[in-house]
Amino acid sequence: MMDITSEDALVDAIKGARTPVSVQGGITRGLPKTGAVLSVAGLNGITLYEPGALTLVAQAGTPVADIEAALAQENQRLAFEPMDHRGLLGTTGKPTIGGVMAANVSGPRRISVGAARDFLLGVRFVDGQGVVVKNGGRVMKNVTGYDLVKVMAGSYGTLGVLSEISMKVLPRPETQATLVLHGLDDTTGVRAMAAALGSPFEVTGAAHDPAQKKTMLRIEGFETSVMYRLGRLRDLLGNMGAEITVSDEHKTADAWTAIRDVAAFSATQDDVWRVSCKPSDGPALAVRSQADAWLYDWAGGLIWLRCAAGHDLRRKLGAFDGHATLVRADDETKARLGVFHPENSGVARLTSALRAKFDPKGLFNTGLMERAA
């Protein structure tokens, strides 16, 4: 176990490493371990926060909760709404901002404001040879050189270890409310969400729960505006054959936290998969999956599926536009099926060359992103 409290120490640890390490932040995302633990949780602290410029810089191990608290004081927030995996995975650590970015963790608002990667403005990281690399910066528009920032987001520590990140943050809206459509089946629910997203009313969350036959559409903004948009949406969706209710600010916040964290599946032991797809394909894929239960977020473009342990979901789905990630399973199943979706051969050749280039000694989370044989 190596506890790192400075970027220099991180460099030394990586230069000295001869065998694979498991890069860890708050240890809440349930990644399989390979080799000694390299923890960056000690790289802690907000380095710079300029509310008027909507930017924040923090060390990678800074707890997400600390960042959210600082933002809340200025009435701002992480708009991409990062999921907290602890309930679903039964983990107990403190989620870190480096972990959020390394895993590109976003929530329901991803459909309107973008993913974690879209809010990441700059990074400092240490590559597999112990070289400190910086890319991007702390301004919102920056096309100076290649965008390594994006490729670091979602690289799960396989290209290098993040030491510092800078982010765009956004104002917290005055209020929010949710329009709930009751009684729709999957296909109609997805159609209702498509109609809502295809309107000018700026829906910031669109989820459908088949078990409760509830389709939820979130609106955020100034109070008068939220009221107006709810009314217009209600008119727009009046012909869907659903009973429509409105849930207020407080209930809305809790409901969307539950969707973000997939709370419906947290008390179970089964495997949990996450499928990103073309929204209108969602219902057919869910049927094909032979899963025991599922939930739609992102207007149908994100499906969370609960399956019997060891269920090979990718085989059931066959070829489709999108990808399936195994989020919760035992290590044996993860090793057998692979956590990540197999890439097409052209992409796979390039990504494995990238990993070899940035981590030539094969130190970081080795094998995590490659498909198990």
Next chain:
Amino acid sequence: MEMPVPNPSIIARKARVVQRLHQVLPADAVISDEQETRAYECDALTAYKCPPMVAVLPYTTQQVSDVLRICHEEGVPVVPRGSGTSLAGGALPTADCVILGVARMSDVIETDYDNRFIKVQTGRTNLSVTGAVEEHGFFYAPDPSSQLACAIAGNIAMNSGGAHCLKYGVTTNNLMGVTMVLMDGEVIEVGGAYLDAGGLDLLGLICGSEGQLGVVTEATLRILHKPEGARPVLIGFDDNEVAGACVSDIIKAGVLPVAIEFMDRPCIEATEAFAKAGYPMCEALLIIEVEGSDAEIDHQLGLISDIARRHNPVELRQSQSPEESAKIWLGRKSAFGAMGQINDYMCLDGTIPVSALPHVLKRIGEMSDHYGLKVGNVFHAGDGNMHPLILFDANKPGDLELCEEFGAEVLKLCVEVGGCLTGEHGVGIEKRDLMHVQYAREDLDAQMSIKDIFDPAWLLNPAKVFPLDASESRRSVLLAAE
């Protein structure tokens, strides 16, 4: 601006290369006559010109693949080109290169309103992407000011922005998938009509790589429904610093306008003389636009106006109609043209933290006095992306060089205060030699090692983005192998 010496052994093989290209392309897609290749000698950075050896205008991804395979086998550099509107020299040819233009690939392949995307060939112009979906009330959000002419291929290469990216993001935030041809002719598919990559985010890497990693021939783009309406407010201040503070207060108050544009006095004066938009003569002018229904717009403009009034504006004009909106935007939209009436100009594109605005404007004013060149500032204030326009006389010996020196000093200042060299135009050749200012050797090595993977022989757009001395050993691998 230095460019690599053309390789005489390539030029000597021109006839053979042309003949091979003719074997895979229709006759009208190969341009090798010296008079005709001149049409491709520059992009919108017109100070630099060099006709290419050959230009090709393929119609299909397969033809692009054939062209790249042949050039790869022949060791011929390829400079990809969209519509040639780059302000950074991103499509500047060398005398030994093949220009690969995608202008004839402009089809819409698929539109899907339920899933909110459009798939196009990348030679299609930015504005005509919106044109293809606006009948259904949709639009494509990134809106670079060259949007009438610029191609999606170039937008992806440069990760183009626009006036409305404070709300909608830039190209990379609106790009869902690409078909890309690698230098050896291999065609790869990245992403598609779904969100986020499953593995490493190659899409993010490809966007903004300035045509150095591959040639993108098809793109899946996110489309959005148009807002119900949009209207601006115009606010004048007698002090730059106060205008900057007003922008910061608006953002802090939780209003997120779709655009916040800023013009300084020299720019206002030039614009008034040219377009007569009725702007107040003052030190700083803000145009702030919000979207929504009429009532929503009134509410937001009311909040913005309340904040602005606390900063004692010399003028505050809230648009109540499309005509008034058009008049407010008229001056801003003709700012570049207005400056061009006075003299030749060079348009910079650095970004700064919004808080550094007053300091940077003051320093630019001092530099203007020092160099004896006038400068007008117009920029996207919400995100700190500046566009100082430095006036010079292209016919006056030494003036261009003086202007470039001035520009370089401004960009160094942008980096010094925590910003960057380019916010939306790209590095190209223009900022290539300043990359050392923003990035250490190791940072540039990390970026160049990406190109090593995608294009090991460094044949695609080789003399761009990276300082020539930094990329020399990589670019010379090929020469050494001959």
